[in-house]
Amino acid sequence: MEQKVNILMVDDQPGKLLTYEAILGELGENLIKASSGREALDCLLRTDVAVVLMDVSMPELDGFQLAEMIRQHPRFEKIAIIFISAVHLTDLDKLKGYQRGAMDYISVPVVPELLRAKVSVFAELHRKARELESLNRDLEQRVQQRTAELREREMQLRQRADLLDLATEAIMVRDMQGILQFWNSGAEAFYGYSRQEAIGRNVNQMLRTRYPNPPDEIESVVLRGGRWEGNVLQTTKDGREVVVASRQVLQRDGSDAGPAILEINRDITAQLRAEEALRRAEKLAAMGRVAGIIAHEINNPLEALRNIFYLLRSHPSLDDAALTYARIADEELTRVSHITRQTLSFYRESKDAVPVMISDIINDILSLQSRLLESHAIVVEKLYLSDGLVSGFPGELRQVFLNLIGNAIQAMPKGGLLRIRISEVMRREHHPEGVRVSICDTGSGIAPQDAKQLFEPFFTTKSTKGTGLGLWISRGIVQKYKGIIRFRSVKLLKGNITAFSVFIPKSASPEISELGLVSSASTS
Amino acid sequence: MAKTDVILCVDDEENQLTIRKFLLEREGYEVLIASSGQQALELLSRCEIDLVLSDHLMPGLTGAELARQIKLRKPDLPVILISAVNEIPPGAEFANIFMSKLDGPVAMCKNIASLLERTRRSQSSERFEGRDFAGC
Numbered sequence: 001m002e003q004k005v006n007i008l009m010v011d012d013q014p015g016k017l018l019t020y021e022a023i024l025g026e027l028g029e030n031l032i033k034a035s036s037g038r039e040a041l042d043c044l045l046r047t048d049v050a051v052v053l054m055d056v057s058m059p060e061l062d063g064f065q066l067a068e069m070i071r072q073h074p075r076f077e078k079i080a081i082i083f084i085s086a087v088h089l090t091d092l093d094k095l096k097g098y099q100r101g102a103m104d105y106i107s108v109p110v111v112p113e114l115l116r117a118k119v120s121v122f123a124e125l126h127r128k129a130r131e132l133e134s135l136n137r138d139l140e141q142r143v144q145q146r147t148a149e150l151r152e153r154e155m156q157l158r159q160r161a162d163l164l165d166l167a168t169e170a171i172m173v174r175d176m177q178g179i180l181q182f183w184n185s186g187a188e189a190f191y192g193y194s195r196q197e198a199i200g201r202n203v204n205q206m207l208r209t210r211y212p213n214p215p216d217e218i219e220s221v222v223l224r225g226g227r228w229e230g231n232v233l234q235t236t237k238d239g240r241e242v243v244v245a246s247r248q249v250l251q252r253d254g255s256d257a258g259p260a261i262l263e264i265n266r267d268i269t270a271q272l273r274a275e276e277a278l279r280r281a282e283k284l285a286a287m288g289r290v291a292g293i294i295a296h297e298i299n300n301p302l303e304a305l306r307n308i309f310y311l312l313r314s315h316p317s318l319d320d321a322a323l324t325y326a327r328i329a330d331e332e333l334t335r336v337s338h339i340t341r342q343t344l345s346f347y348r349e350s351k352d353a354v355p356v357m358i359s360d361i362i363n364d365i366l367s368l369q370s371r372l373l374e375s376h377a378i379v380v381e382k383l384y385l386s387d388g389l390v391s392g393f394p395g396e397l398r399q400v401f402l403n404l405i406g407n408a409i410q411a412m413p414k415g416g417l418l419r420i421r422i423s424e425v426m427r428r429e430h431h432p433e434g435v436r437v438s439i440c441d442t443g444s445g446i447a448p449q450d451a452k453q454l455f456e457p458f459f460t461t462k463s464t465k466g467t468g469l470g471l472w473i474s475r476g477i478v479q480k481y482k483g484i485i486r487f488r489s490v491k492l493l494k495g496n497i498t499a500f501s502v503f504i505p506k507s508a509s510p511e512i513s514e515l516g517l518v519s520s521a522s523t524s
Numbered sequence: 525m526a527k528t529d530v531i532l533c534v535d536d537e538e539n540q541l542t543i544r545k546f547l548l549e550r551e552g553y554e555v556l557i558a559s560s561g562q563q564a565l566e567l568l569s570r571c572e573i574d575l576v577l578s579d580h581l582m583p584g585l586t587g588a589e590l591a592r593q594i595k596l597r598k599p600d601l602p603v604i605l606i607s608a609v610n611e612i613p614p615g616a617e618f619a620n621i622f623m624s625k626l627d628g629p630v631a632m633c634k635n636i637a638s639l640l641e642r643t644r645r646s647q648s649s650e651r652f653e654g655r656d657f658a659g660c
Contacts, residue, residue: 292609296581299608300537303625307543310629311550337626 003130005050005123006030010040010066011084012058020053020084023112027120037066044076050126051119056085080122082106082115170244170265173251176219178202181260190267192237203263207234218248222261226250231268242269287457298340306333358388358435358504359422361398365405366420377415385423388435390504396477397504400485403470404439404500411443411498425503434483434505445496446489454487478502529640530554530571534564534578534590544577551633561585565593573601575640577632580607580616588615600647602639606632 007029009020017033024031032047034040037058043049052070056063063083070076082104104118161184164171170187174180183198191198191207198206204215210233211218221228228248235241244265251260312318312326366373366380373380390397408418419440427433446454446461453459457472478485481504489498531553535541538559545555556571558564561584564576576594580587591603595618605619608626616622621635 292611296608299625300540303608304537304540304543307547307629311543311547314550334628337628341624341626 003127004028004030005126005130006032006047007051007053007119007123008032008034008040008043008047008049009053010034010037010058010063011053011055012036013055016055019110020115023110023115024053024119027116027123029123037069040066041069044070044073044079048130049079051080051082051122053082053084053119056083080104080126082118082122084108084110170263170267172198172203172263172265173260174203174263175260176258178204180206187265190236190242190265191234207236209234222248222250232265234265242267243272244268295340299337302333302337302340306330306337309333353391353393356390356392356394356397358390358397358401358437359384359386361394362401362405362420362422362437365398365402369405369409372409373418376409376412378409378412379415379417381417381419383419383421385421386435388422388424388437388504390435390481390506392481392504396480400474400477400502401437401439403474404502407470408439408441408443408498408500411441411445416442416495432505432507434503436501436503438499438501440497440499442495442497445491445498446487451487451489455485478504481505528552528554529574530556531636532556532558532564532567532571532573532576532578534558534561534576534582534587536560536579536582540579547629547633548577548636551636553636561587561590561593564590565597568594568597568601574643575636576601576603577636578603578605578619580605580609580613586613586615588613588618591615591618600643602643604635604639 007024007027009017009024009031011017011020012035014035017035021031021033029050032043032049034043040052040054044052054063054066058066063085067081067083070079070081084106085108104122106115106118161182164182164184165186167184168186168189170190171182171184172180172187173182180198180201180203183193183195187198188194193206203209209215212230212232218228218230226249228246230246232244232246233241234244245268246266247264249262249264251262309326309330313323313330315323315326318326362382366382405418405420412418417440419438421436421438421440423436425431425434425436450459450461455471455475459472475485483505484503485500487498487500489496531548533541533544533548533555534557535544536559541557541559545557548555556567556573558567561578561582564578565585567573568576576590578587578590585593587605587607591605592615594601594603603619604621604623605616606623606625607613608624612622620639623631623635
């Protein structure tokens with residue numbers, strides 16, 4: 001449906017105007033009549049006129065003059081004017097007309113078809129011009145709107161990106177194929193990949209992500225429910241394995257490339273490690289508490305029993321056989337006491353550390369074990385380069401060496417060599433001065449698969465006796481002295497050599513603590 | 525004529541107390557028994573006692589607290605704490621000796637004997653130094 005344009009007809013003779021009206025009525029446009037220059041100007045100012053039809057000679061105003069006035073107004077610079085002239089125009093006049101910016105002439109008598117044709121051409125031109133203008137305006141408006149939208153969007157994104165950059169967590173956006181589109185500074189810092197390195201890469205490939213469930217299962221959870229949360233294992237740029245609490249959210253209108261997944265990851269490696277350490281410490285503490293309770297509950301009846309057998313051993317009414325039974329019972333009970341003391345606590349005999357000669361302790365132990373050493377046909381070699389004077393509690397230190405020497409003897413049931421060496425260690429950088437004791441045997445050795453767990457509680461390689469706590473307790477005691485306990489086992493053609501080495505610093509006095517069992521074990 | 529030493533045995537467990545009493549009587553001591561710290565203090569105020577042998581973990585007064593109370597009243601009276609706990613409890617320093625029940629009857633008797641001996645010696649040396657000069 002085309003818009004009608006306005007055609008202004010100016011003539012001082014109403015009859016003529018009617019004629020023009022009749023002729024141009026067919027065109028179907030708006031026809032406006034004006035019978036003077038003033039009226040014409042008035043109309044022009046009020047309406048948007050496409051073509052002005054003008055008589056050249058009018059009483060008030062010369063057609064040419066009117067045209068000149070019209071053309072001077074910037075709004076009407078290009079307006080179409082058709083002059084109608086009864087007067088015979090010479091070419092010179094025509095030129096004058098054109099100079100004043102007229103567009104066309106039509107002479108009287110007016111040929112209706114000609115008039116219609118000329119008017120319609122200009123009318124059409126005007127219409128088209130107006131349409132174009134309106135289209136332009138429309139376009140411009142739309143462009144403006146779009147630009148504003150984009151600017152707004154960009155600002156939002158920038159604000160969001162700034163916020164995300166403030167976050168220390170790793171925040172990333174990736175498409176459904178896993179290709180990274182956004183990588184915040186938290187991710188840069190955590191994973192070690194810069195923005196340039198990360199964007200465009202497949203996130204799970206780059207980080208070597210290991211999911212608790214198969215990845216496509218997780219993806220379907222995200223697609224259906226919109227989110228997924230869980231712990232995953234990833235690897236940073238420098239090869240560090242980290243445990244990460246990952247939260248993934250589906251963004252349906254992500255970018256123009258379709259839905260995207262927003263992923264926020266938090267490093268919980270340290271937290272998990274701390275939790276595990278806490279669990280272990282709690283377990284050990286619980287063990288310690290239980291041990292304490294058991295110890296107390298056992299020790300009471302144990303003492304009563306020992307007292308009874310002590311009494312029985314010298315009771316006059318018993319015959320030889322009964323006395324023997326009593327004696328054996330007494331010995332066994334002594335052994336039980338020894339075991340419970342060894343396994344259920346670190347029993348300290350006094351509150352203050354005293355000077356202790358390790359050579360004395362070891363000699364004591366060797367004489368205690370002399371019968372066993374003989375029966376196992378073990379040759380003992382002592383290499384005491386020093387007396388091994390340290391400050392500590394003799395009971396505890398005895399426990400350590402008793403355990404190590406006992407293990408060595410048990411490892412050589414059919415003979416071997418037990419070499420014990422005590423030496424002084426001078427002060428070095430990062431290493432205080434102290435006493436080193438090495439206990440070496442040629443027994444069954446320690447298998448490589450056992451090596452890692454050797455100091456763990458309840459770990460034992462002995463098939464029969466053994467609580468599995470000996471080395472664990474020994475390590476605990478050595479740690480209390482801020483010392484070092486190590487071992488090495490070598491398999492040779494003609495047998496094995498196993499050597500345990502204990503280092504006790506001279507000046508460090510062992511940490512006095514009320515918890516005893518717990519504190520030493522948890523400093524592992 | 526050597527006077528028989530009187531030992532006050534304190535323990536909340538009846539069996540332990542009975543056996544310990546038998547044992548110490550066999551060793552030649554006179555034994556009085558109490559099953560609580562409170563009872564022990566009461567007996568102390570009435571009878572002549574040379575040494576107190578007490579368990580530590582008891583309802584009411586613990587052995588350590590009992591030792592403290594005894595030392596407040598009779599600072600020269602030797603006290604031995606004998607306990608089933610494997611760690612030396614706080615307050616054990618009020619007693620002259622803290623020992624474990626695990627140490628066995630022989631050690632217990634040795635501790636008692638040596639402590640009594642020491643106490644006797646220090647008392648006589650004090651007398652000699654002129655604290656108590658009675659006629660003969």
